[in-house]
Amino acid sequence: MSQDWRERKKARTRERIQREALRLFGEQGYDETTVTRIAAAAGVSHTTFFRYFPTKEDVVLADEYDPLIEAAMRSRPDSEDLVERVRNAMAEGLAAVYAADRDALLARVRLLLSAPALxxxxxxxxxxxxALLERSLAGTDDPAAVPMRVRVVASACLAVLTTAITTWGDEGGTADLPELVDEAFAQLRAELS
Amino acid sequence: MSQDWRERKKARTRERIQREALRLFGEQGYDETTVTRIAAAAGVSHTTFFRYFPTKEDVVLADEYDPLIEAAMRSRPDSEDLVERVRNAMAEGLAAVYAADRDALLARVRLLLSAPALxxxxxxxxxxxxALLERSLAGTDDPAAVPMRVRVVASACLAVLTTAITTWGDEGGTADLPELVDEAFAQLRAELS
DNA sequence: GCTAACATGTTAGCCACTAACATCCTTCTC
DNA sequence: GAGAAGGATGTTAGTGGCTAACATGTTAGC
Incomplete structure (x- = not known):
C-alpha cells in the first residue's frame, strides 16, 4: 500500500509527458518541438522530462515489443526451421499489437517515418x-557463440518485417498489416528459390 | 588554372582534418573526442570543421560506395534474378574496395562497431x-512505384551484407570478407528452401 | 510530530551545430 | 601594380539535447 500513491502519480506524470509530446510532435513535427516545450506543456521542468525519458527519442520509442517477441519465440516448436520460427513469432507478436492498438501503431509508424532522428x-x-532473436534461435546467452547462419536469418527476417511495416505506413495504413507481413516473407522465399 | 591552388589547399585541409579525427578516435574513442579538439589538432577552428564536414559522423562516413554499387548494378545482365543481381553487384563493389583498401576498411568497420552514434x-x-538498389532493380525513379517485392529483396540483401561485414569485424578481420559474404548469401538461401 | 527518503525545480555547464559579422588573402581587372 | 571583388577563415554568440550539483518541498515510516 505504502508506495502505491507515489507509483501511480509517477505513472500519470509519465503518461502526461508522453501524451503532450506526441500531440506536439503531431502538430508541429518532431524536430520543431523542443524538450523544454514538451516539459512546459506537461507542467514539469525539462530535467524532470529527462528523469522519465532518457532521451527525446524514447518518448516515441518505449520498447514494449521485445518481451512479446521473446515469449512468442519460446512457444515455437523445435520442428519449425529457423525462418519459420522467427516469422511466426513476429507475426504472433504483431497480431496482438495490431488487434489491440491499430491506430496508435499507425500513428507511431508514421511519426517514425517522418523524422530521421527517430x-x-x-x-x-x-x-x-x-540480438534477442539470435540468442533465442541459437539457444545461448553468449553473443560470440552465435553462428553467422543464425545472424543472417535474424537480420534478414527483421529486414523483411521492417519493409512490410514501412510499406504499410507509406500507404497510409490502408492494407492489412499481418497480411502484408505474410506476403513479404512469401516474396522473399519466392525470390530465393 | 586559377582555382587550382584553392582547390588543392581545400583538399589538403579536408584530409588533414579527417586524418587527425581518425587518429584521435582511435586513440581515445569516438565519443570522448570533441569536434573542437579535432579542429585544434588540424589547426583550424571548429566552425571550419563544420564547413568541411556537416556532422561529426561524416568524418568517418564519407560515402564512396554508392556510386560503385550503382555502376555495378548497371553492368548486371537482365538474365539474373533480383537477388543475384544485388548479390553480384555488392560483391563486385566490395571486392574492389577490399583489394585496394583492406586495412582501412577494417579500421573503419571496427570504429563503426564501437560507437553507437556512428x-x-x-x-x-x-x-x-x-533506395538506390530499389530504383535500379525496379527500373524507375519514382520511389512510390517500387513494388514491395523489390523492397523486400533489397532490404534483405543489405541485411545479409551487413551481417557478413559485422561478423568479419567482430572476428578482427581474420576471415576473407568476400568469401564470408558469399557464404552468408548461401546460408540465407539454404534456410529458405 | 520528526526524520529519512524521494520527487522536483533551479542553475550552471558541456557538446554538437548554426548564424552574423569581421578579417584576411587570393584573384581578377584596369 | 593598385584596388576591387570573392572566397576562406576566425570570433562571438546563440540554440537545443543532455547532465550534474544543490536546494526545496513532499511523502513515508516510526
Whole structure:
C-alpha cells in the first residue's frame, strides 16, 4: 500500500509527458518541438522530462515489443526451421499489437517515418531485438557463440518485417498489416528459390 | 588554372582534418573526442570543421560506395534474378574496395562497431543505398512505384551484407570478407528452401 | 510530530551545430 | 601594380539535447 500513491502519480506524470509530446510532435513535427516545450506543456521542468525519458527519442520509442517477441519465440516448436520460427513469432507478436492498438501503431509508424532522428534510434532498438532473436534461435546467452547462419536469418527476417511495416505506413495504413507481413516473407522465399 | 591552388589547399585541409579525427578516435574513442579538439589538432577552428564536414559522423562516413554499387548494378545482365543481381553487384563493389583498401576498411568497420552514434548514421546511409538498389532493380525513379517485392529483396540483401561485414569485424578481420559474404548469401538461401 | 527518503525545480555547464559579422588573402581587372 | 571583388577563415554568440550539483518541498515510516 505504502508506495502505491507515489507509483501511480509517477505513472500519470509519465503518461502526461508522453501524451503532450506526441500531440506536439503531431502538430508541429518532431524536430520543431523542443524538450523544454514538451516539459512546459506537461507542467514539469525539462530535467524532470529527462528523469522519465532518457532521451527525446524514447518518448516515441518505449520498447514494449521485445518481451512479446521473446515469449512468442519460446512457444515455437523445435520442428519449425529457423525462418519459420522467427516469422511466426513476429507475426504472433504483431497480431496482438495490431488487434489491440491499430491506430496508435499507425500513428507511431508514421511519426517514425517522418523524422530521421527517430528512424536511426529505431535501428538501434532493432539491433537489440536482433540480438534477442539470435540468442533465442541459437539457444545461448553468449553473443560470440552465435553462428553467422543464425545472424543472417535474424537480420534478414527483421529486414523483411521492417519493409512490410514501412510499406504499410507509406500507404497510409490502408492494407492489412499481418497480411502484408505474410506476403513479404512469401516474396522473399519466392525470390530465393 | 586559377582555382587550382584553392582547390588543392581545400583538399589538403579536408584530409588533414579527417586524418587527425581518425587518429584521435582511435586513440581515445569516438565519443570522448570533441569536434573542437579535432579542429585544434588540424589547426583550424571548429566552425571550419563544420564547413568541411556537416556532422561529426561524416568524418568517418564519407560515402564512396554508392556510386560503385550503382555502376555495378548497371553492368548486371537482365538474365539474373533480383537477388543475384544485388548479390553480384555488392560483391563486385566490395571486392574492389577490399583489394585496394583492406586495412582501412577494417579500421573503419571496427570504429563503426564501437560507437553507437556512428552505427545509427550508418543505417541512415544504408537507407539511401537501399533506395538506390530499389530504383535500379525496379527500373524507375519514382520511389512510390517500387513494388514491395523489390523492397523486400533489397532490404534483405543489405541485411545479409551487413551481417557478413559485422561478423568479419567482430572476428578482427581474420576471415576473407568476400568469401564470408558469399557464404552468408548461401546460408540465407539454404534456410529458405 | 520528526526524520529519512524521494520527487522536483533551479542553475550552471558541456557538446554538437548554426548564424552574423569581421578579417584576411587570393584573384581578377584596369 | 593598385584596388576591387570573392572566397576562406576566425570570433562571438546563440540554440537545443543532455547532465550534474544543490536546494526545496513532499511523502513515508516510526
Amino acid at each position: 528512424r536511426s534510434r529505431l535501428w538501434e532498438q532493432m539491433q537489440s531485438t536482433q | 552505427r545509427s548514421r550508418l543505417w541512415e546511409q544504408m537507407q539511401s543505398t537501399q
